[in-house]
Amino acid sequence: MVGAEFGFYIDPQRCIGCRACVASCGECGTHRGRPMIHLDEMDRFASTQTGPTVCMHCEDPICAQVCPADAIKRSEDGVVHAAQKPRCIACSNCELSCPFGVPIIFRGLEQMLKCDLCYDRTSVGHRPMCATVCPSQALLFVRHEELAGMRGNRPLREFEIGALRITTRNAVMVPDPEIPLNLDASLLCPEGGR
Amino acid sequence: MAHTPQTLSALRKQFGPHLNLAPPGGWTADPEPDRVVNTHCCFCGQQCGIKLKVKDNKVIGFDPWEDFPFNQGKLCPKGVKRYLQGNHPDRLVSAMKRTEAGFVPMDLEEAMARTTTEIQRVQAAHGKDSFAVLSGVSLTNEKSYLVGKFARLGLQTKNLDYNGRLCMVSAGAGNKKAFGLDRAANSWADIEGAEVIWVAGSNVAECSPITTDYIWRARDKGAKLIVVDPRITPLARTADLVLPLKPGTDSALTNGILHLLHKWNLIDWDFVNAHTNGFETALEVVKDCTPEWTSATTGIPVSAIEKAARMWGEAKTSFLLHARGIEHHSKGVENVLGCINMVLATGRIGRPNCGYATITGQGNGQGGREHGHKCDQLPGNRDISNPEHRAYICSVWGCTDEELPGVGQSAQEIMNAIHAGEIKGLLCLCFNPLVSLPDTTFTREALEKLEFFVVLDFFLSETAQHADIVLPSALHEEDEGTSTSAEGRVIKINKAVDAPGDARPDWQILVNLAHRLGRGKFFDHFTSPEIIFNELRVASKGGTADYAGISYEKIERQQGVFWPCPTEDHPGTPRLFEQGHFAHPDGKAKFIPTPWRPPMEVVDADYPIWLTTGRVIFHYLSGTQTRRIGFLVEQCPHPYVEIHPRLAERYGITEGDALEVTTRRGNLVLPAKVVTTIRPDTVFIPYHWPGKLSVNQLTARHLDPVSKIPEFKVSACRLRKVSKDQFPEELLELRRMADQASSNQPHLPEQVM
Numbered sequence A: 001m002v003g004a005e006f007g008f009y010i011d012p013q014r015c016i017g018c019r020a021c022v023a024s025c026g027e028c029g030t031h032r033g034r035p036m037i038h039l040d041e042m043d044r045f046a047s048t049q050t051g052p053t054v055c056m057h058c059e060d061p062i063c064a065q066v067c068p069a070d071a072i073k074r075s076e077d078g079v080v081h082a083a084q085k086p087r088c089i090a091c092s093n094c095e096l097s098c099p100f101g102v103p104i105i106f107r108g109l110e111q112m113l114k115c116d117l118c119y120d121r122t123s124v125g126h127r128p129m130c131a132t133v134c135p136s137q138a139l140l141f142v143r144h145e146e147l148a149g150m151r152g153n154r155p156l157r158e159f160e161i162g163a164l165r166i167t168t169r170n171a172v173m174v175p176d177p178e179i180p181l182n183l184d185a186s187l188l189c190p191e192g193g194r
Numbered sequence B: 001m002a003h004t005p006q007t008l009s010a011l012r013k014q015f016g017p018h019l020n021l022a023p024p025g026g027w028t029a030d031p032e033p034d035r036v037v038n039t040h041c042c043f044c045g046q047q048c049g050i051k052l053k054v055k056d057n058k059v060i061g062f063d064p065w066e067d068f069p070f071n072q073g074k075l076c077p078k079g080v081k082r083y084l085q086g087n088h089p090d091r092l093v094s095a096m097k098r099t100e101a102g103f104v105p106m107d108l109e110e111a112m113a114r115t116t117t118e119i120q121r122v123q124a125a126h127g128k129d130s131f132a133v134l135s136g137v138s139l140t141n142e143k144s145y146l147v148g149k150f151a152r153l154g155l156q157t158k159n160l161d162y163n164g165r166l167c168m169v170s171a172g173a174g175n176k177k178a179f180g181l182d183r184a185a186n187s188w189a190d191i192e193g194a195e196v197i198w199v200a201g202s203n204v205a206e207c208s209p210i211t212t213d214y215i216w217r218a219r220d221k222g223a224k225l226i227v228v229d230p231r232i233t234p235l236a237r238t239a240d241l242v243l244p245l246k247p248g249t250d251s252a253l254t255n256g257i258l259h260l261l262h263k264w265n266l267i268d269w270d271f272v273n274a275h276t277n278g279f280e281t282a283l284e285v286v287k288d289c290t291p292e293w294t295s296a297t298t299g300i301p302v303s304a305i306e307k308a309a310r311m312w313g314e315a316k317t318s319f320l321l322h323a324r325g326i327e328h329h330s331k332g333v334e335n336v337l338g339c340i341n342m343v344l345a346t347g348r349i350g351r352p353n354c355g356y357a358t359i360t361g362q363g364n365g366q367g368g369r370e371h372g373h374k375c376d377q378l379p380g381n382r383d384i385s386n387p388e389h390r391a392y393i394c395s396v397w398g399c400t401d402e403e404l405p406g407v408g409q410s411a412q413e414i415m416n417a418i419h420a421g422e423i424k425g426l427l428c429l430c431f432n433p434l435v436s437l438p439d440t441t442f443t444r445e446a447l448e449k450l451e452f453f454v455v456l457d458f459f460l461s462e463t464a465q466h467a468d469i470v471l472p473s474a475l476h477e478e479d480e481g482t483s484t485s486a487e488g489r490v491i492k493i494n495k496a497v498d499a500p501g502d503a504r505p506d507w508q509i510l511v512n513l514a515h516r517l518g519r520g521k522f523f524d525h526f527t528s529p530e531i532i533f534n535e536l537r538v539a540s541k542g543g544t545a546d547y548a549g550i551s552y553e554k555i556e557r558q559q560g561v562f563w564p565c566p567t568e569d570h571p572g573t574p575r576l577f578e579q580g581h582f583a584h585p586d587g588k589a590k591f592i593p594t595p596w597r598p599p600m601e602v603v604d605a606d607y608p609i610w611l612t613t614g615r616v617i618f619h620y621l622s623g624t625q626t627r628r629i630g631f632l633v634e635q636c637p638h639p640y641v642e643i644h645p646r647l648a649e650r651y652g653i654t655e656g657d658a659l660e661v662t663t664r665r666g667n668l669v670l671p672a673k674v675v676t677t678i679r680p681d682t683v684f685i686p687y688h689w690p691g692k693l694s695v696n697q698l699t700a701r702h703l704d705p706v707s708k709i710p711e712f713k714v715s716a717c718r719l720r721k722v723s724k725d726q727f728p729e730e731l732l733e734l735r736r737m738a739d740q741a742s743s744n745q746p747h748l749p750e751q752v753m
């Protein structure tokens, strides 16, 4: 059980691209050597912005809706689990349909594995591994009521992706739109550094 | 003649770097440990608390140590994967000797005996000082202290120095001049409450990752962040103000800021008058440093300089952090003093939420620079040329003043003296000068001239490949001791596993060597790290870096102790300089003026582009350890050249093209990484790699006259697009290994050879 009072908050603004989340995810006892997190450079030409993608744990998960084997379950605490081993036929429906690109079919295992919010850790009072090690706390796991006093930006749990409206357990922290994201060093030099 | 006996590719085949990808026994092995050991990361100066999982005398993984106050479980990827340096195919498990046919294993006893006779032979022929020691500050305090004593009383040479010379010495010298003491002035807790944070020359996100969260916690409460760096690093990306100055112009910027603080009367006169000396002279020097002059010199707009001065000047609380970006200069000490002058003028030090620190880079960069590891220093940060300091240490060591050598040469100067044939023998541990010193070609020539060269290491580093004898040493997790983090917190390193084969902790090797050299009376009592530490406590007593009241038990109980801690009932000192009380005899801080001067090498018609160097998050220092860990190599297999698209266009370069970079020392060919996040007149290359991939082929041996730090951060270079066939073979090999490692399949190999 992951306590309902805890939320997982993803703040790409703080992400430093270090991949400690990826490195540590693969270290856990259940999916040894197989990280469940994607860490992408957004556009390295123009910025050092990077972004971690972890499972958002949708309220009505599309991966589960499209699963022909009914192998993907969402538990009462809102956690969407990896495909159950005897059922999963590794058809890739979940991989293809997830709006965030989270599930991964592992060839050889013939099974879809994904983030389960580190059940082994969270069930005994620890934070998920990635949110524990994250050096900038771009991945944050705290009680919901602690968040307000902690962070200036705002959690977002409702997404519109194409025609889909999605509500998720995890939240993305939305930055203050005032912050300019122009990252051309030449524009910070006199006369454009000419 | 210490030529490498085999071809480089034959050496690579035998000794690596190969990549460890999975824990002992592979990913399918049972992950349940027999025991878990609380210790610290073996890499950077953040010294994160970490738990190592141990099974069958092997480290099989890690767990976050959430109760350790500094990092509370946080780790960068180097810390997460550090356990893969153990159980490694490249590990040296016996002594090695260089023969015509290459390196071959050798009996440890025989290796120690031969090392002893060779040291004696070199010293008999050329004098005691003809044998030098180069050491490093990834060593614990115990080992750092011991190396200092071993060089002076074991080898009886004055020529001992260390790789901290490439790290924090400019900060150390600046701090001693201004404050009379060399340590971060505050624990990091004071960052969190600061209104303004000024980060000068520090890629915090990649080089001191945990500090990122301290800065963000301050920003969550409204703090403003100013970052000074020629590159828009990951932390700078979101900063309130970025000042992307021209390499080598840091002291011009701080002079310009001081000028404005004075002009706008944003000075804390009460503090300046009561607690400092020399403000008038410092002002005199900046009187012409107008924003216009500063802008013309630094390449930053006037408006940004004025905004920075206002933000800094008007704040009530602040924290200034700097690192190698301002310190790796021929005027590194002046750059540091320029920052300190900004802090002193505003009186924001020695109070809650008001602080200043260099972010020490190496694991034990703080503790390793305090206890006699440097050519001019004795334990407790004492001065080897001060008669009182010498007398005290002689009394602790039980030697006479005649037996204690004087000031020796610094690291680069030792290499110069080897090249000049003045130093004939070298013992090197915890240092890979062939990768980390500037002007690699010169370093290689020097190593090839040595009559006898012995290296202590756990892998056959590029430097060790030139040794006559290599003595196998222990990893961080194979020994215990203490280290002192960037904050000045003394922490306890705990042993997790035994060293394999003939590998021994460095302290045991040195104590044994000293005994064989007939100097056992000074060393034979060292039978454990704790005994060495207890002697260090006595030796440091009364010095500025006073550890007298710190014990292993107290460190564990308090989760670290901040020095100075003079007595057993003293809790330690997280914040220095409270009530404006500094460590100079008059209790005051000193403003030291920093008249502007350019770097030793500036761009010209032949070499029109600035070259600067630095680190990436996935590697540590010369890469001896991290270039052997699969995950880290996958993320960053080889160096590259960061170049702005406008500059790239001028040379017809696009992403991934082969770019030849040439300086007066040499040239290399690397792939271009075209990014807008760097000044258009500057290129950047990270430094962790050897041979043809080493940017230190290009850097110069220009030293700061005070700190003797090389000017890694400023060279003049020229660029040329070349064919991709000219990529060094090593680069292609690393790409192949990284590709093989990044297979995301369940049948991951344990190693990539």
Ligand code: SF4
Residues within 6 Å of the ligand: B041, B042, B043, B044, B045, B046, B047, B048, B074, B075, B076, B077, B078, B079, B080, B208, B209, B210
């Ligand atoms: S390298 Fe530094 S930041 Fe990374 S885990 Fe080790 S001590 Fe922490």
